[in-house]
Amino acid sequence: MMRSLATKFTLAFLFVGIVGALSVSILTRDRTQDAFTQFVADKGRTTVVNILTSYYETNGSWNGVDSLFTQRDPTTDEPRDPIGVVDVDGMIVYGERPLLPNQKAPPELIQNGDQIIVNDKLVGFLIVARPLNPNGDINAPPPNSPEASFLNTLQDSTLLSLGVATTVALLLGFLLSRSLTKPIRALTRATQKMAKGELGHQVHIHSKDELGVLAQSFNQMNHDLSAALEARQQMTADVAHDLRTPLTVLRGYTEPLRDGSLQGSPELYGIMHEEVVHLQHLIDDLRTLSLADSGELPLQPRLVDPRALLERTALAYMSLAEESGVQLAVEAADDLPSISVDVERMTQVLRNLVSNALRYTPQGGRIVLGADGSGNGDFGDAQSKRFSTLTVSDTGSGIPVEDLSHIFDRFYRADKARSRGGGASGLGLAIVRSIVEAHGGTISVKSESQNGTIFTISIPVKIDR
Structure with missing residues (x-):
């Protein structure tokens, strides 16, 4: 027993x-x-x-x-x-x-x-x-x-004292054992609920000792698991939705084409091709995120001049910016230290940010790609680590405060009215963050509604002392 x-x-x-x-x-x-x-x-x-x-x-x-x-x-x-x-x-x-x-x-x-x-x-x-x-x-x-x-x-008198001491010890032992085991019982009930799939249950323990720290860690773990489960469920629903839409379109065209009730045309085939391309982009994005999550995202880093990286991106979007009436500029010094990055992956990051900036910057607005190598930090005896920052700023409509903490979440869209228009999957910024973090860097955003947005990427640069 x-x-x-x-x-x-x-x-x-x-x-x-x-x-x-x-x-x-x-x-x-x-x-x-x-x-x-x-x-x-x-x-x-x-x-x-x-x-x-x-x-x-x-x-x-x-x-x-x-x-x-x-x-x-x-x-x-x-x-x-x-x-x-x-x-x-x-x-x-x-x-x-x-x-x-x-x-x-x-x-x-x-x-x-x-x-x-x-x-x-x-x-x-x-x-x-x-x-x-x-x-x-x-x-x-x-x-x-x-x-x-x-x-x-x-x-x-000694025997009486013995009896009193025994009674007091029994009472104190009972009270102390209850105070010690109460949080343990609460944690046990919570873990049993977790084992049954009831996530998100919080344990209310107010002590500041080791049991209190354990309860806080458990609550954080339970909260994170609940959030991860909710995100996975939401992602599954979003993926299903994004897959269903182009598949529905394709089925709507292929069935009458098979029955002969609809005649093929270049315009029809173009629509079907766009849906297939969208499906391919969605699958590629999901694969990129999966590789990043498992730490297996393939990178081929090499030294590159930050200004050259920014100019390459600006050149790719210069024509589209002119058509939209938006000024696209690069502001970076010529003597910045080189950074070691996978050029294709980092270009993918910058293109995603510039594409979003063009989408929300009105005619007459301005988008600036900038770089700075002044961030410093000491991280070792034989080496110091310096950060180079890449920025993409615009004068667009900005991001509401309530959406800032979610914009890097998968399938999250600050503009609720925009679904998958323009071929967007809702995974772009999640992929951006995954690629930056795979390089050992960080990405942050500052924005105010109607006052533009600034994305800042920090990439570590190692220099021998």
Whole structure:
């Protein structure tokens, strides 16, 4: 049977609490018993030493000292340990069994005894011989004595403390285990929902510890997966739509041509060819994105002058720009550092951006292709990395703020009224970003509605120090 983490935490705290309380209880009882017994013994012996000192001062010898002692302690009515009085020669002048008078006292008892001093002169010793109690413990106080009563009370208090400590440990273990396992349970439920295909569920954990970081990572992962699934579904629908439209057109012409109800003509064949070309472009775009996503987009980089790259693109669109009444210009220095790029792929990027700029720049507007090599950054010991930037700016209608964060998404069109007119597939800017990133670069956009747009491409340039 599998135990939950809460049960394991609770049992662990309970075990630690019991072991700790027992250890403290045993050590405290033993040390307290020893200390208390020694304290009581020292107090009683001090009293007896004072009586014996007074006796010697009065009599000048130990003769008749046995008259001071009975079987009861001079200061209490409780039984006491056997004591003996020893003179300076080590002879017992008074003793209680097992200490017998007129015998030599054991040296160890004299060494541990109390000195009796009269007028700065050593006159004898008080020795104590503690017998075994009924339990066989030489250090234990006599049964029913005040010492034993005190120690029993202490033991009861220790056992009560043990019970309280165990209860507190159990309660704290339960509360702490619940607080620790609550976010884990929430994450477990969320992962189970994810396993069932319910993406997008967020775990609400407000702690700032490792579990909180784990929850944030899970929420981000779940959000990204949900967004990826939604994008894939939307892409599938868009691809299906873009494929269905030309196929519908082709079927609409080929069926009557097959039945003989429609006669072929150059215009008809031209329309059919345009639809086939559109299908081919769509398939090529999808393949490019697929290769870029898997990191397998083939690149043949070589050093090229950025200005030459921009002029090549501008030349390709110069005629179309003149027909549209738009000025197309290149503004770049002649001494820019060369960049290592796949010329065909980077030309594809620039052509896509210029094509979009021409589409949204009105007559009398201006499109500028620019380059700059002043971006710098330190990225290593033997090399530094400098960025060259390529820009395509226009004075067109601009992009609404709400669309800026989506323009690089696949099949996203800022102009909702424009579908596939002009052969566009809605994948152009997604391909642009994929190609730029495949070169290790970045692309960004700045735009305001009715105030034009600027696309900026940053390509790293490595230079040996």
